[in-house]
Amino acid sequence: MTASSPSLWLRLQRLSLVTQIIIGLIAGIALALFAPEVAKSTAFIGKVFVSALKAVAPILVFVLVMASIANHKHGQETHIRPILFLYLLGTFAAAVVAVVASTLFPSSLVLATHDVAVTAPGGISEVLQSLLLSVVDNPVSALMNANFIGILAWAIGMGVAIRHAGDTTREVLGDLSNGVTLIVRLVIRFAPLGIFGLVASTLATSGFGALIGYVHLLAVLLGCMLFVALVMNPVIVFWKLRRNPYPLVITCLRESGITAFFTRSSAANIPVNLELSKRLGLHEDTYSVSIPLGATINMAGAAITITVLTLAAVHTLGITVDIPTAILLSVVAAICACGASGVAGGSLLLIPLACSLFGIPSEIAMQVVAVGFIIGVLQDSAETALNSSTDVLFTAAACLGEDEKAQRLA
Structure with missing residues (x-):
């Protein structure tokens, strides 16, 4: 090697982050195939990466949202309302897609007794009460427990209050926001190594043998998640932008969906989405609020999981479903999905709510939850990838759409 030739490490550093992640993915698969015992030991690397993301996400959201609102100038445009509409529309549309797919291709489950130590909510009212209690949670507790609804509430309140403070206070808050953002960028740079550990350890430990009995x-x-990601979401984006949506869709899936697939946590992927939103040139005042909000209420993948598994139980038990009930299930699934936790497997705990529509007892519903945990290796990963990538997609669509609308009116 000549003195002018860059080292392998320098060449890797020059590659884009997505390319580095793909290299880490391939290396993880190879290690799991050829040295499974060694691959199992890489679980610690993956855990460190996910823990780091989860550690920075709450403080990042709190500081960034507070700083954005505190430094917001009067007359400056934000696009939260259209984003909220897209979030709710996308989640409901995903539930409808799941109803149609489950009707056309009904699934059957082998329901048996499973000892799954989980606690599911007792009804929709309990989900709504839980959301309200999350809003008024103690700020310290909200930060410690990654309660993003509570964090958002306190960040918005503090941001509004600090808007009336002196310029120096707001400048300090802006500097603090920049400092936290730098830390987040450092964590994200380790994504290829973290995903290498996650993939290698997961394949070596679980494999895909447990999934064979649940192929259908x-x-x-x-199939529902792919349809929503590649057909339904592009249709919604096209309706908003009136141009080819696929470049934006593919960018969001590639740069947000890949990391979300392996971290399996919408909350952990918030820093990734914030960084992507910045690279897309979106309004910081908008995406600093819409991205963490989307990690809580934009749950198309969760709506699909809740609907498909519930209708699989309904089909197995021979219960007849009419069109009004199917529509009601879509609404319930959308509401339940908004209450799903931002951690791995959060949507599965809300399946008993949907099952209660059909009079299915909790004992059987919890068996369906257990099936969800069995297939969770792929289901939860794909669900999180859809949820998290859609957060950026709809934020970008709303921001770009409103900007273009303003330009036409001008």
């Missing part, structure tokens, strides 16, 4: 159910679930 997985096909329906993943």
Whole structure:
């Protein structure tokens, strides 16, 4: 090697982050195939990466949202309302897609007794009460427990209050926001190494043997998610932008969906989405609020999971579903999905709510939850990738759409 030739490490550093992640992915698969025992030991690397993301996400959201509102200038445009509309529309549309797919390709489950130590909500009212209690949570507790609804509430309140403070206070808050953002960028730079550890350890430990008995159910679930990601979401974006939506869709899936697939946590992927929103040139005042909000209420993948698994139980038990009930299930699934936790497997705990529509007892509903945990290796990963990438997609669509609208009116 000549003195002018860059080292392998320097060449890797020059590659884009997505390319580095793909290299980490391939290396993780190879290690799991050829040295499974060694691959199992890489679980610690993946855990460190996910823990780092989860650690920075709450403080990042709190500081960034507070700083954005505190430094917001009067007359400066934000586009939160159209983004909220797209979030709700996308989640409901995903539930409808799941109803149609489950009707056309019904799945059957082998329901048996499973000892799954989980606690599911007792009804929709309990979900709504839980959301309200999250809003008024203690700020310290909200930060410690990554309660993003509570964090958003306190950040908005503090931001509004600090808007009336002196310029120096607001400048300090802006500097603090920049400092936290730098830390987040450092964590994200380790994504290829973290994903290498996650992929290698997951394949070496779980493999895909447990999924063979649920191929049909997985096909329906993943098929719905692919349809929403590649057909339904582009239709919504096209309706908003009136131009080819696929460049934006593919960018969001590639740069947000890949990391979300392996971290399996919408909350952990918030820093990734904030960084992507910045690179897309979106309004910081908008995406600093819409991205963490989307990690809580924009849950198309969760709506699909809740609907498909519930209708699989309904089909297994021979219960007849009419069109009004199917529509009601879509609404319930959308509401339940908005209450899903931002952690791995959060949507599964809300399946008993949807099952209660059909009079299915909790004992059987919890068996369906157990099936969800069995197929969770792929289901939860795909669900999180859809949820998280859609956060950026709809934020970008709303921002770009409103900007273009303003330009036409001008």
